[in-house]
Amino acid sequence: MGSTFAGRVVAAHGRHCLVEGDDGQRILCHPRGKKNSVVVGDRVRWSHSGDEGLIEQVLERDNLLYRQDEMRTKSFAANLDQVLVLLAADPVFSDMQLARALIAAEAAGIEALIVLNKHDLGAPFEQAWARLEPHRRMGTPVLPLGLKTDHGLDALHARLRGRSTLVLGPSGVGKSTLVNRLVPEAGAQTGEISRALNSGRHTTTTTTWYWMDAERQSALIDSPGFQAFGLYHLEAPELARLMPDLRATLGDCRFHNCTHRHEPGCGLRPHVGTDPASDPLAIDETRYRLYGELFDELAAKPTY
């Protein structure tokens, strides 16, 4: 084997990926052999092979996120500093999708940030903001944003500076608008990447790593669509510990393997639906219902 070079995977499609070297140069690479399959964000060592490159080694990952396709769970991004869940006053967001994204981030050990866009819409914005109150109480940062009016853009910038942030959001919340606003020439970069990956028709279907700054310190990772987050790598009994509001009440149950659903002497259930003004450990009823649904889903998952 000749010399190898350091790089980072900035886009991946099937067995092809685009690797960026420390000098900013990008090269199309393939994994060597069956091993070494990569995801966006991976740090790799690669070697020259004609005009292209071969991935020789995938360096140890700080963290890894999974997405769910049908019944399979696939990894799709690694080495992230935070996950930004973009929601909007309109369309109305799903509490379940939000919970899944936050649980996936927590399980991967990645900080999460909720951003609520379309501040200019007034009443619908206030309603959506109120629905996010349980999240503010459990300590998740929730930022208001108005991409149309630039409301909150500076505060968001400050949160993104120097970090690599995966952006997720359901359709219509303004994700493309946000990426285009924060990444100079995002469109041109996308075109370049899809040409390099030879997937011209798939311009928006690959997860892509974009630099927000010329110094390449702040990155946005855009993943198309709102990923149905893969939670199948988790076990039902872990779930309560991955939900900060539920986690805060743990430790007082009579049974150490309490599922917090029907056991006597549960220390969590008495906090469900209480008034946050008098109970600092109050658990929102919707969150508790989602916990039950996810618990059943994980308990019933197929074993391979």
Ligand SMILES: Nc1nc2c(ncn2[C@@H]2O[C@H](COP(=O)(O)OP(=O)(O)OP(=O)(O)O)[C@@H](O)[C@H]2O)c(=O)[nH]1
């Ligand atoms: N009122 C209002 N509309 C906004 C704001 N930001 C974005 N929009 C609009 O919301 C719509 C969706 O924006 P996009 O950026 O295309 O949203 P997206 O999340 O990428 O949606 P998909 O393309 O479906 O994935 C567009 O019509 C935007 O103009 C905002 O702050 N206020």
Ligand SMILES: [Zn+2]
């Ligand atoms: Zn319990």
